Amino acid sequence: MTKPKRQRREFGAIRKLPSGRFQAHYIGPDAAKHYAPKTFAAKVDAEAWLTDRRREIDKKLWNPIDADRAESPMFEPYADEWLQTRLVRGRPLKIRTRDHYRQLLDLHILPAFRAKRLDQITPADVRKWHDNLLPDAPTMRAHAYSLLRTIMMTAYNSELIVANPCRVEGAGSARRRSRTVPASVDELAVIVENMTPRYRLMVSLAAWCALRFGELIEIRRRDVMLEYETGDDGERQLVAGYVAVSRGAVRDAEKNAYIAQDSAKSDAGSRTVHIPPHVLDAVEHHLQEHTGPNRDALLFPAPEGGYLTPTTLYNHFHPARDAAKRPDLRFHDLRHTGAVLAAATGATLAELQQRLGHSTVSAAMRYQHAAQGRDRKIAEALSLLVKPDTPQE
Known part of the structure; x- marks a missing residue:
């Protein structure tokens, strides 16, 4: 039938x-x-x-x-369609961004505004909602407000409302309650030493190359290049190496799994990151002992294969950071550590922006500011340029 x-x-x-x-x-x-x-x-x-x-x-x-x-749509279907069709620089939202927006809508925005038409949402409504929104989570609060403001600005630009009702001054930004304290070089050494061997290099690359977690778990053998020179004694010596970062892996909330994305976090995220010489031997050892022979073999796969999850990594990272007496250190803070260390070498903003894969100079400026404690040493180094017998004015 x-x-x-x-x-x-x-x-x-x-x-x-x-x-x-x-x-x-x-x-x-x-x-x-x-x-x-x-x-x-x-x-x-x-x-x-x-x-x-x-x-x-x-x-x-x-x-x-x-x-x-009745022409002004209800907020819920309009926000849903906005999320599905939103473009950033002509491209659809990244999976992680989309999932983050979906969570903000479902948990914090729709409960207050789903039953209203766009033209019924007033500045007083927005202010009352914001006053009671996530008082103990200022960053998430700022994100939720910014998302609502952006959706309503799109509605305004489409002439569905006569004005954007989101007018709470400063609500789209949040001050961090605590500053990230980067790991010291000695602390990094302790953490690496206390990691399980197959993930030691992951910590080193996160710190010394300032790579993101999503970038690290997608790195494959073909992305790592090592350069050798033949010495006078005829022996090959490892002299340089770099990691080509052009992809990342992100968690897709709908699939409840990590999946690859064709590009890095942004256009600027696609970059070549040179590996500090003191890490090169560890890279060579890892490729020989912990990486499959196939060019597509992941450098840091999960024990059962596939993408490594944060939970699995934390099972090893947390005891290692405790051994370094840094229970406050998050894995992402290793990237912050690498950025500050790079800034401490005297790297320019443009150089930091390139190495970190940032799309704006302002992001790189944070790490230059963190390294400004070097100013005294810089001043002392400048004096070394002056000969002792040079008269000073």
């Missing part, structure tokens, strides 16, 4: 939202799209609303003034 063919709706359209509610809209006699002033718990209610609008049009009772009132 064949299934009956699904009949296409002759008037209007209905779609089910991620929340489970239903949104209805139709094209009016004015050739404009008109949304229902609310979403519906049941599809049959959405169908009834469309039937009423069709009856009004057929009987020439349709009122364009009432239609204009």
Whole structure:
């Protein structure tokens, strides 16, 4: 027995939202799209609303003034469509960004605004919502507010509202409650020594090359290049090496798994990072002892294969950092450590920006500021340029 063919709706359209509610809209006699002033718990209610609008049009009772009132979409379907179609520099959102926005919407924004039309959201509504939003999580609070403001700005630019109601001054930024304290060179040595052998190099590259976790777990044998020279004694010597960073792995919340993405975090994230000479022997050893022979072999796979997860890494990293007496140190702080160490060498902003894969100079400036304690040593080094018998004014 064949299934009956699904009949296409002759008037209007209905779609089910991620929340489970239903949104209805139709094209009016004015050739404009008109949304229902609310979403519906049941599809049959959405169908009834469309039937009423069709009856009004057929009987020439349709009122364009009432239609204009309903033109501003409900916040929930508009935000859902915004998230699905959002482009950044002409490209869809990265998976991690999309998942982060989805979480902010579902947990912190939709509960307050899903039942309102865009044009019903007032500055007072936004301010009241923000006053009670995540008081103990200032960074997440700033992210949620920034997302709401961006969505409403898109609505304003599309002429769906007459003004953006998000006007809480300074709400889109948050001051960090605590500053990251980078690891010292000695602390790094202790952490590396106390890591399980197959992940020792991961700590070294995170710190000395300032690589992100997602970049590290996607590095493959083909991405690491080592350069050798033949000495006078005929022996090959390892003299240089670099890592080509052009991809990353991110966790896809919908699939509940890490997946590869074709590009790094941003265009600037695709870069070549040279490995400090004192780490080269460890790289060579790791390639020989802990990396498969295939060019696509991951440098730091999970024990069972595939992408290494943070949880598995933390099982080894946390005891190692405790051995260094740095229980406050997060794995991501190793990248911060590497950035500060690079700045301490006197690297320029442009050089830091390139090495770290930052798309803006302002991001690299944070690490230059952290290294400004070197100014006294710089001043002392300048004096060494002056000959003792040179008269000073």
